[in-house]
Amino acid sequence: MKAAVHHRFGTPDVLTVADLPTPVPRGDEVLVRVRAAVVGVVDSLARRGSPAYARTAFGLLRPRNPVLGNDFAGRVEAVGPDVTRFAVGDDVFGTTAPRFGAHAEYVLLSEQAALASKPSTVDYAGAAALADATALVFLRDKAKLHSGQTVLVNGASGAVGVAAVQLAKHYGATVTGVCSGPNAELVRKLGAQSVVDHTTEDFTRTGRTWDVIFDVAAASSFRRCRRALSPTGTYLTTAPSPAIFVQMAWTRRFGARRAIVAFTGLRSAGDKRHDLGYLKELAEAATLVPVIEARYPLPRIADAHRRVDAGHKQGNVVVTMD
Numbered sequence: 001m002k003a004a005v006h007h008r009f010g011t012p013d014v015l016t017v018a019d020l021p022t023p024v025p026r027g028d029e030v031l032v033r034v035r036a037a038v039v040g041v042v043d044s045l046a047r048r049g050s051p052a053y054a055r056t057a058f059g060l061l062r063p064r065n066p067v068l069g070n071d072f073a074g075r076v077e078a079v080g081p082d083v084t085r086f087a088v089g090d091d092v093f094g095t096t097a098p099r100f101g102a103h104a105e106y107v108l109l110s111e112q113a114a115l116a117s118k119p120s121t122v123d124y125a126g127a128a129a130l131a132d133a134t135a136l137v138f139l140r141d142k143a144k145l146h147s148g149q150t151v152l153v154n155g156a157s158g159a160v161g162v163a164a165v166q167l168a169k170h171y172g173a174t175v176t177g178v179c180s181g182p183n184a185e186l187v188r189k190l191g192a193q194s195v196v197d198h199t200t201e202d203f204t205r206t207g208r209t210w211d212v213i214f215d216v217a218a219a220s221s222f223r224r225c226r227r228a229l230s231p232t233g234t235y236l237t238t239a240p241s242p243a244i245f246v247q248m249a250w251t252r253r254f255g256a257r258r259a260i261v262a263f264t265g266l267r268s269a270g271d272k273r274h275d276l277g278y279l280k281e282l283a284e285a286a287t288l289v290p291v292i293e294a295r296y297p298l299p300r301i302a303d304a305h306r307r308v309d310a311g312h313k314q315g316n317v318v319v320t321m322d
């Protein structure tokens with residue numbers, strides 16, 4: 001099978017397309033012919049081996065996972081003898097996170113892994129773009145978002161942000177999106193009632209407050225956002241830092257405002273599978289629509305990484321294996 005590989009950390013130039021053995025499913029394993037996979041910020045970080053603390057996951061001296069890619073969609077090509085949930089020919093979507101491997105023509109997973117029937121209303125690229133449950137986990141499970149609340153999504157036009165805006169709207173919240181000017185229209189279209197352009201305005205200094213501030217871009221901090229949180233508001237961030245761990249522990253016990261960081265890729269396969277089923281339902285109800293800025297064929301994987309590295313993408317960048 002063809003796969004995008006890298007054997008050293010660096011720029012997108014370290015990526016090449018190589019021939020690797022096609023895996024053979026055994027026991028409860030499912031072999032999926034990947035048709036599309038997201039190229040995201042995490043792939044870019046893993047390719048660079050950055051930040052340094054993440055080398056424990058990405059590999060200390062050289063890449064631990066030569067084939068990157070987490071969120072994918074495709075068709076079941078073969079199954080092991082013990083598989084009961086899937087059959088050859090099923091269209092599926094899922095995620096290999098945190099172990100990567102989806103930027104390849106085939107991916108092998110246990111049927112107990114984060115794998116589910118693909119939403120029937122979107123194509124493979126769209127399904128791959130919906131497979132990441134980060135926004136869902138932060139808003140539903142961490143913030144316990146409910147109708148009537150106000151939410152600010154800092155980083156509303158990127159891959160996690162476009163899902164966050166739509167989910168927050170679905171849960172009945174009033175949504176403010178933060179992005180740069182050119183992406184404002186997209187964010188409004190997805191359901192944000194107001195948009196703040198981070199290049200001209202600091203949302204923490206507008207005098208407004210929100211029940212939930214979801215700092216997707218991790219461009220702010222709990223300290224700065226405190227003044228923009230309602231008295232019992234919650235600050236959520238996607239990025240670890242010494243400060244946020246202390247703030248999370250402190251605010252869990254003292255004070256009314258909360259600070260929370262979470263790592264959605266590390267959840268159990270069962271939780272991820274359950275969420276994929278829910279995301280499929282939302283997609284089929286057109287509550288959640290995929291946003292894809294660009295699709296690149298596998299031989300152009302380095303260009304896909306360059307686009308992600310450049311920042312400011314609208315939603316997702318996807319690599320296709322047609």
Ligand SMILES: NC(=O)c1ccc[n+]([C@@H]2O[C@H](COP(=O)([O-])OP(=O)(O)OC[C@H]3O[C@@H](n4cnc5c(N)ncnc54)[C@H](OP(=O)(O)O)[C@@H]3O)[C@@H](O)[C@H]2O)c1
Binds near residue numbers: 040041179198216262
């Ligand atoms: N903890 C977890 O479990 C977890 C899971 C998934 C992802 N993540 C992390 O979440 C982050 C976002 O991922 P993503 O895939 O959504 O990234 P992305 O697609 O690159 O989107 C980044 C977003 O941030 C905005 N942005 C850039 N600079 C900003 C600034 N100074 N202030 C406010 N917004 C700014 C961008 O808007 P404009 O382009 O309009 O400027 C865009 O909306 C990444 O760091 C990723 O590693 C964490």
